[in-house]
Amino acid sequence: MLLADKTVIITGASRGIGRAAARECARQGARVVIGHSGSGQGTEAAYSLIEEIKAFGGQAVEVGGDAADPDTGDKLVAGAVKAFGSVDVFVNNAGICPFHSFLDMPREVYLKTVNTNLNGAYFAVQAAANQMKNQGRGGAIIAVSSISALVGGGMQTHYTPTKAGLHSLMQSCAIALGPYGIRCNSVLPGTIATDINKEDLADEEKLAYMTSRTPLGRLGEPDDIAGPIVFLASDMARYVTGASLLVDGGLYVNLQ
Numbered sequence: 001m002l003l004a005d006k007t008v009i010i011t012g013a014s015r016g017i018g019r020a021a022a023r024e025c026a027r028q029g030a031r032v033v034i035g036h037s038g039s040g041q042g043t044e045a046a047y048s049l050i051e052e053i054k055a056f057g058g059q060a061v062e063v064g065g066d067a068a069d070p071d072t073g074d075k076l077v078a079g080a081v082k083a084f085g086s087v088d089v090f091v092n093n094a095g096i097c098p099f100h101s102f103l104d105m106p107r108e109v110y111l112k113t114v115n116t117n118l119n120g121a122y123f124a125v126q127a128a129a130n131q132m133k134n135q136g137r138g139g140a141i142i143a144v145s146s147i148s149a150l151v152g153g154g155m156q157t158h159y160t161p162t163k164a165g166l167h168s169l170m171q172s173c174a175i176a177l178g179p180y181g182i183r184c185n186s187v188l189p190g191t192i193a194t195d196i197n198k199e200d201l202a203d204e205e206k207l208a209y210m211t212s213r214t215p216l217g218r219l220g221e222p223d224d225i226a227g228p229i230v231f232l233a234s235d236m237a238r239y240v241t242g243a244s245l246l247v248d249g250g251l252y253v254n255l256q
């Protein structure tokens with residue numbers, strides 16, 4: 001098992017990519033902290049994942065908290081230490097993408113997106129890194145950025161800068177935290193069918209367009225991202241830091 005004896009915190013693990021990653025981390029032997037918003041159906045979904053993980057003999061707890069709140073990272077770390085005694089891996093995954101045009105972007109939509117996807121993440125990464133530094137045995141931090149860190153989206157002008165920001169944060173943190181043995185990398189998914197784009201991809205033309213642009217001939221599934229996250233979290237990636245891994249079925253390179 002690739003993550004035996006490691007404690008992994010994953011934000012936004014109640015649904016989508018985070019849920020698949022949490023399940024796979026637990027399958028690989030990790031003790032998992034399932035982060036979620038603490039509102040709506042997040043809590044219920046987190047508890048159902050705990051049951052799933054326990055059913056195959058894994059260990060998991062949940063911690064609710066708004067990713068936009070600078071204190072949520074401390075809360076996640078405290079929950080991990082209370083339940084399992086340490087933090088070895090932190091996966092910053094929680095995010096939103098409320099598609100909207102640029103010229104009439106409401107300030108509150110812009111600010112909510114940046115606070116949820118990037119500003120809160122900064123402090124959560126800082127909280128996890130301080131815990132890892134104090135433990136004195138290194139660690140791994142992974143940001144779920146996006147192909148959107150590299151390319152634009154006309155309805156995503158508030159979103160793509162947050163993904164570029166996370167990508168850049170991992171590069172700078174790789175330098176800042178390398179001396180403590182803490183590796184920092186990002187995963188850049190392409191288009192993965194989840195709740196985040198359910199409404200957008202309900203448009204059959206858009207769905208067909210995105211699928212046709214993907215050389216592997218299909219959209220991604222959350223499980224497609226879980227393996228790359230586990231790899232970067234594991235000691236198999238012990239000399240990988242400051243890197244970004246595109247997981248997009250070939251979408252980015254498909255010019256013509």
Ligand SMILES: NC(=O)C1=CN([C@@H]2O[C@H](COP(=O)(O)OP(=O)(O)OC[C@H]3O[C@@H](n4cnc5c(N)ncnc54)[C@H](OP(=O)(O)O)[C@@H]3O)[C@@H](O)[C@H]2O)C=CC1
Nearest residue numbers: 012014015016017037042066067095146191192194195196
């Ligand atoms: N799907 C895709 O095509 C791609 C997604 N990504 C990125 O992957 C990440 C996960 O997205 P995906 O799985 O698709 O999305 P989902 O909508 O399926 O899941 C989003 C997750 O984030 C949590 N979340 C949302 N808002 C908050 C908040 N304010 N505080 C705490 N948790 C919150 C949700 O928790 P709750 O259940 O409690 O609401 C949920 O667990 C995002 O960062 C997204 O930008 C990147 C590239 C492509």
Ligand SMILES: C[C@H](O)[C@@H]1OC(=O)[C@H](O)[C@@H]1O
Nearest residue numbers: 097146148190191196197
């Ligand atoms: C939400 C989008 O469908 C998705 O998110 C991203 O980061 C990419 O832009 C994908 O298309």
